[in-house]
Amino acid sequence: MKVSMDNMSYEDAFERLENIIAEMESGQLSLDTALQKFEEAIKLSRICRSFLDKARQRVDLLLRDEEGHLSLEQALLGEDLPSD
Amino acid sequence: MLFTGLNNTAVITVSELNRQVSSIIGLNLPWVRIRGEISNLKISASQHVYFTLKDSESQVSTVLFRSAASKLKFRLEDGLEVIIAGEVGLYEKRGEFRLVAQALEPAGIGALQLAFEQLKARLEAEGLFAASRKRAIPRFPLAIGVVTSDRGAAIRDILNILRRRMPAVKIILVPVPVQGEDAPAAIAAALRDLNEAGNTDVIIVGRGGGSLEDLWAFNEEIVARAIAVSAIPVISAVGHETDFTISDFVADMRAPTPSAAAELAAPDRAELQRDILMKMKRVRSSMFALLQLRQSELRVIHEGYVLRRFPEELAEYHNALQNSITVLDNLFRTSLAAMESKFISSVSALDMLSPLATLQRGYGIVRSIVDGRIVKHSDQLAIGEEVDVILFQGGFKGNVTEVRNESLHG
Numbered sequence: 001m002k003v004s005m006d007n008m009s010y011e012d013a014f015e016r017l018e019n020i021i022a023e024m025e026s027g028q029l030s031l032d033t034a035l036q037k038f039e040e041a042i043k044l045s046r047i048c049r050s051f052l053d054k055a056r057q058r059v060d061l062l063l064r065d066e067e068g069h070l071s072l073e074q075a076l077l078g079e080d081l082p083s084d
Numbered sequence: 085m086l087f088t089g090l091n092n093t094a095v096i097t098v099s100e101l102n103r104q105v106s107s108i109i110g111l112n113l114p115w116v117r118i119r120g121e122i123s124n125l126k127i128s129a130s131q132h133v134y135f136t137l138k139d140s141e142s143q144v145s146t147v148l149f150r151s152a153a154s155k156l157k158f159r160l161e162d163g164l165e166v167i168i169a170g171e172v173g174l175y176e177k178r179g180e181f182r183l184v185a186q187a188l189e190p191a192g193i194g195a196l197q198l199a200f201e202q203l204k205a206r207l208e209a210e211g212l213f214a215a216s217r218k219r220a221i222p223r224f225p226l227a228i229g230v231v232t233s234d235r236g237a238a239i240r241d242i243l244n245i246l247r248r249r250m251p252a253v254k255i256i257l258v259p260v261p262v263q264g265e266d267a268p269a270a271i272a273a274a275l276r277d278l279n280e281a282g283n284t285d286v287i288i289v290g291r292g293g294g295s296l297e298d299l300w301a302f303n304e305e306i307v308a309r310a311i312a313v314s315a316i317p318v319i320s321a322v323g324h325e326t327d328f329t330i331s332d333f334v335a336d337m338r339a340p341t342p343s344a345a346a347e348l349a350a351p352d353r354a355e356l357q358r359d360i361l362m363k364m365k366r367v368r369s370s371m372f373a374l375l376q377l378r379q380s381e382l383r384v385i386h387e388g389y390v391l392r393r394f395p396e397e398l399a400e401y402h403n404a405l406q407n408s409i410t411v412l413d414n415l416f417r418t419s420l421a422a423m424e425s426k427f428i429s430s431v432s433a434l435d436m437l438s439p440l441a442t443l444q445r446g447y448g449i450v451r452s453i454v455d456g457r458i459v460k461h462s463d464q465l466a467i468g469e470e471v472d473v474i475l476f477q478g479g480f481k482g483n484v485t486e487v488r489n490e491s492l493h494g
Contacts, residue, residue: 011224024370041367048360052353054252062258
């Protein structure tokens with residue numbers, strides 16, 4: 001199964017990785033397929049790790065303007081909302 | 085005449101009589117506090133409340149006008165024992181006296197405590213606390229909504245915990261007052277706004293510690309209902325460990341404190357990183373296990389082959405079977421040879437690839453771009469075909485310019 005990995009969410013990558021492990025541990029795969037899964041697993045683990053490695057926290061404020069429209073605004077973190 | 089002694093007394097109207105009685109009552113009973121039990125409770129269309137206050141022997145009509153009634157946190161109901169502060173007045177139109185309640189509180193229990201118990205019982209009866217209504221908190225949220233004050237201790241604690249555990253998670257804060265008259269409606273509106281805005285996986289609603297009055301907004305029905313209808317799972321985190329609010333009961337999960345809510349909402353990245361590492365170890369070891377499995381299968385086939393040779397020898401004595409067995413044996417030889425060569429080539433491909441150690445020694449893996457398969461024989465390739473070569477560090481693509489068919493092992 002070909003899955004586009006470009007926009008894969010962390011959760012999808014994590015779940016796909018769990019599926020691959022189940023398939024590989026079943027011992028039912030041909031060597032060629034296993035090899036493909038092996039490679040896919042490496043890519044998936046990179047997606048997961050690059051997400052986890054993100055270091056910067058982002059805080060947005062959800063505000064409703066006078067016309068009643070909702071908008072997101074990046075919070076300017078002052079003393080009360082400490083940033084690092 | 086019966087009333088001889090009163091002959092000099094002026095004759096007055098009924099209205100005049102009632103006015104005089106009214107003023108006597110007013111002068112003698114300016115302000116009273118009375119304890120009694122509510123019965124015959126009625127609420128008029130204009131929201132004035134009428135009931136009979138009684139004890140074991142007597143009763144008195146009582147009215148609680150709308151302005152006073154709307155200030156009550158708890159609900160009036162028949163059988164409720166209350167203490168009323170009010171005035172006694174004459175309802176002149178009917179000539180009946182009645183109690184006009186200005187303030188009313190439950191007897192023997194705090195008003196807020198009673199309001200809490202009443203709302204809790206009512207929502208529970210409605211099924212709002214049912215375990216079956218609780219939604220699971222997502223395992224890997226990308227965005228966490230937070231409904232609390234932007235100045236309180238709660239938001240500071242939540243941000244600190246989330247920054248430490250999972251900085252990749254986005255936080256969407258909807259700043260609201262968490263105490264005071266406007267708080268309940270603002271909190272409910274914030275929950276609706278987050279649902280409308282979307283892109284939020286879980287919501288934390290709450291505040292830091294305070295008195296029962298400070299935490300009261302989270303015991304209001306409007307907040308409880310907003311939590312109940314939220315399509316996004318809600319974690320309630322109000323006050324300290326020992327504070328329980330209606331919000332806690334109706335939310336999908338209760339956290340003892342805002343910090344704990346942050347821990348429940350987001351997984352710990354260090355843990356996940358370890359988990360990914362463990363998973364990759366499993367991927368690698370199952371690759372090796374597969375290799376060993378194929379090897380042992382090959383052994384079984386070899387042994388089977390030897391066993392099946394016996395009938396062929398017996399066939400020397402059974403000429404009738406000779407021909408067919410020869411045919412079968414030939415078939416078997418052919419298929420075994422094919423299986424063996426396929427296995428050896430797969431094994432050698434795997435040997436090169438799986439354990440990076442082999443690649444590290446300077447080997448490469450050649451794959452056909454056309455079908456993605458590993459190239460084991462030059463006759464799999466045509467001149468001009470594009471191939472992908474995997475090396476220990478990186479790889480490259482190239483074109484086949486020459487094909488040689490001689491083998492290294494004869």
